[in-house]
């Protein structure tokens with residue numbers, strides 16, 4: 001016989017052996033933990049729809065950072081809730097705004113931590129859209145300058161990487177040009193290149209208080225039915241100077257992650273978003289699934305699809321399990 005029957009070998013049952021041949025592996029070094037920052041002091045409020053995730057004030061950041069670093073989760077992405085919102089989202093680029101203050105605090109108290117900022121206006125606009133509104137519509141071009149100014153203010157505060165999530169056309173080029181003109185050539189851009197108009201962002205909008213007050217985000221976020229469009233969006237970002245490409249959400253879009261992985265040689269990030277986290281947490285709380293196992297299986301699937309980096313509210317929980325296995 002040419003091909004002998006396949007026989008399960010004795011070692012397949014052995015944990016050491018399984019680890020030896022494991023194709024995909026999670027590492028805390030490639031997980032990014034999102035932090036929500038609120039004004040005030042001594043604040044640590046749990047987000048109702050995201051059990052285990054807190055909105056914290058700047059004075060709590062040192063502790064948060066130390067916990068992440070201790071677990072090997074060396075990167076965080078920051079979201080801020082400003083004191084005041086207005087139509088133009090001007091709180092996004094204030095020198096002493098919530099995010100700028102948070103960056104300075106993290107760089108001072110935990111210099112080893114890689115600090116990424118989400119650049120978008122929706123947390124700062126009173127209408128909750130990701131850009132400024134002119135004639136009742138989000139105005140792409142008028143928004144670009146505000147986004148670039150925001151990115152620059154983060155750079156001046158000491159951020160390590162900028163992640164524009166607004167989905168305006170041309171924002172990567174505009175931000176890149178502004179950073180370069182101001183001698184921040186070395187700051188990379190992780191672009192939310194493929195961001196779908198998704199219902200999975202629900203809990204985040206509660207957490208960041210940024211649900212649109214009218215209409216929805218479909219004019220600038222992508223249609224879940226489309227995948228070729230994802231390649232076009234990503235190609236634009238690559239041409240404009242993106243250093244890392246992101247797909248968001250993750251699990252409902254694993255095919256898109258794989259497509260981007262095959263098409264581009266840049267690092268690929270995936271955002272396992274708030275709703276994806278909340279679903280697992282809720283089912284686990286009810287005792288309907290084993291939360292830890294579903295978490296790991298989910299994160300592995302994102303890796304297996306081709307993501308290098310995973311932004312996830314599970315970062316610390318996953319890292320704790322990985323650490324116990326060492």
Ligand code: PBG
Pocket residue numbers: 118120122130165166200201202203204205217272273274275
């Ligand atoms: C800002 C932004 C959103 C998320 C990340 N950045 C909300 C949105 O686009 O509506 C969602 C992240 C999550 O759900 O965890 N535009």
